Amino acid sequence: MNLGTRKELKQEIRKGAVLVNGTPVKDPGLSVDGTEEILWKGKPVRFTAYEYYLLNKPAGVISASEDPKQTTVLDLLGPDRRRDLFPVGRLDKDTVGLLLISNDGELAHRLLSPKKHVDKTYYARVAGRVTDEDVAAFREGFDVDDSLHSLPARLEILSVTGAPADSSYVTDSAASTASAPAVVSEVKVTIREGKFHQIKRMFSARGMEVLYLKRLSMGPLTLDPDLPEGSFRPLTEGELEALRSSGD
Ligand code: URA
Secondary structure, rough: OOOOOOOHHHHHHHHHEEEEOOOOOOOOOOOOOOOOOOOOOOOEOOOOOOOEEEEEEEOOOOOOOOOOOOOOOOOOHOOOOOOOOOOOOOOOOOOOEEEEEOOOHHHHHHHHHHHOOOOOOOOOOEEOOHHHHHHHHHOOEEEEEOOEEEOOEEEEEEEEEEEEOOOOOOEEEEEHOOOOEEEEEEEEEEOOOOOOOHHHHHHHHHHEEEEEEEEEEOOOEOOOOOOOOOEEEEEEEEEEHHHHOOOO
């Protein structure tokens, strides 16, 4: 349970770090069946094979497990996190929203496998006027660039307006140096694949730049409105059940 190496734990157990049902146990070979109350240096320990967290990723952190310089999504889980956790899929550094963190490799594989076509829905603000032609192109699938022909995707136009006076939309580094666009469109996009920079590349191919991108859902998981950016919480039993039965 991420408390140390086998060797370290055996030494600590021999020194009396563990109480089983209130009794100090110094034999590292003692078997337990999970019904006991086990205290490790006074703190309860319970074996769980897998952990699942819903993170509302903020901008500025990278979707990696570790990095020598930059803050990773795992850093947001704090220093006591298990070392085998990883982000299930990636969001760009400037993308915010729903990210699943787990150590369940099998579930991750099922969710990320291109064959499974798990829906991912994003809210985006885009510089330019998104039109019904764009909606049709997204619906049909189109040549995004040399290496990507997109699968059919759902594009919904939420609003098309002049740029807000205070330019309060979030920009990525390229856009932040550009002047405010005359027209900004708000859209919702659902894709069933997850290629590198996919949404940005799709809009770029249509001549528009994504200014702000937030993932709202992935398969049956939706972003919890009560979860502030940068916060995380364990998945509920219901969410876990929905995830496990999705894509069967
Ligand atoms: N598409 C992108 O372009 N970026 C993301 O982070 C996710 C989807």
